[in-house]
Amino acid sequence: MATVDHATHPPVAHQSSRVDARTLGMFLFIASEIMLFGSFFTIYFFVRVAAGTAWPTPPYQLPVFVAGMNTIILVTSSFTMHWALQSIKRGNRAGLQAGLVLTFLLGLSFLLTQILEYSRIGFTPHTNAFGSVFFGLTGLHGAHVFVGLTILLAATIRAFRGHYTEESHHGVEIPGIYWHFVDVMWIVVYTTVYIL
Numbered sequence: 320m321a322t323v324d325h326a327t328h329p330p331v332a333h334q335s336s337r338v339d340a341r342t343l344g345m346f347l348f349i350a351s352e353i354m355l356f357g358s359f360f361t362i363y364f365f366v367r368v369a370a371g372t373a374w375p376t377p378p379y380q381l382p383v384f385v386a387g388m389n390t391i392i393l394v395t396s397s398f399t400m401h402w403a404l405q406s407i408k409r410g411n412r413a414g415l416q417a418g419l420v421l422t423f424l425l426g427l428s429f430l431l432t433q434i435l436e437y438s439r440i441g442f443t444p445h446t447n448a449f450g451s452v453f454f455g456l457t458g459l460h461g462a463h464v465f466v467g468l469t470i471l472l473a474a475t476i477r478a479f480r481g482h483y484t485e486e487s488h489h490g491v492e493i494p495g496i497y498w499h500f501v502d503v504m505w506i507v508v509y510t511t512v513y514i515l
Contacts, residue, residue: 345493349500352463356504359456363511366448376449379442386513389432390505393464396425397502400495407478407488415483415491419475422498426468433461453512460501460508467501470494 338346366372375381403418437454444454474494477483483491 339489341489341493342496345496349497352500352504356456356459356507359452359459360511363452363456366452370448372448374449375453376447379440379446379449381453381513382436382440383513385432385436386509389429389436390509392425392432393429393502393505396422396429397499399425400498403478404488404491404495407483407491408485410485412478412481412483416475416478419471419478419491423468423471423475426464426471426498430461430464430468433457433464456508456512460505463501463504467494467498470497 367374399418399421401418403415403422406412406414406418442450442453444451444458471494474490477490
């Protein structure tokens with residue numbers, strides 16, 4: 320019986336779950352991110368409900384329409400991300416590439432619109448508790464969009480280099496899971512901060 324040199328060929332990791340280890344890792348990471356957002360929402364509800372702070376604090380107004388349009392842009396990017404993943408699963412490289420490019424451009428549009436909104440909103444994080452909570456929640460989400468765009472850019476470059484196939488597409492699927500999380504979290508942030 321031949322012995323295996325584990326220094327050059329480590330043993331295959333034991334996998335007790337039916338979920339791929341990389342996908343499971345992303346789900347666990349997202350669970351930790353939900354807890355992070357939960358702490359920010361706790362601050363929001365404390366300031367708004369327990370402290371009775373007016374929302375938005377007069378004389379400031381929130382650009383609900385602009386944020387609503389931005390929400391449509393981000394939700395649309397979830398559909399283009401799904402299209403990209405389904406395309407590579409069917410062996411359609413052009414669909415994969417188009418879907419990833421569109422997702423990246425829509426996400427970038429969202430982020431640039433949010434930055435423009437910040438520059439025109441009329442208050443800052445140190446104006447009052449309302450400003451701190453608003454910039455904290457939307458800024459935390461914006462940081463996640465930036466991370467998502469970085470991951471999408473890497474996935475897009477790899478897609479154009481032909482790295483994905485029908486059988487091997489975790490490099491699209493895992494960024495897609497993260498991107499859908501970012502989209503869903505924005506719907507929660509938008510509803511809580513701008514609508515309620």
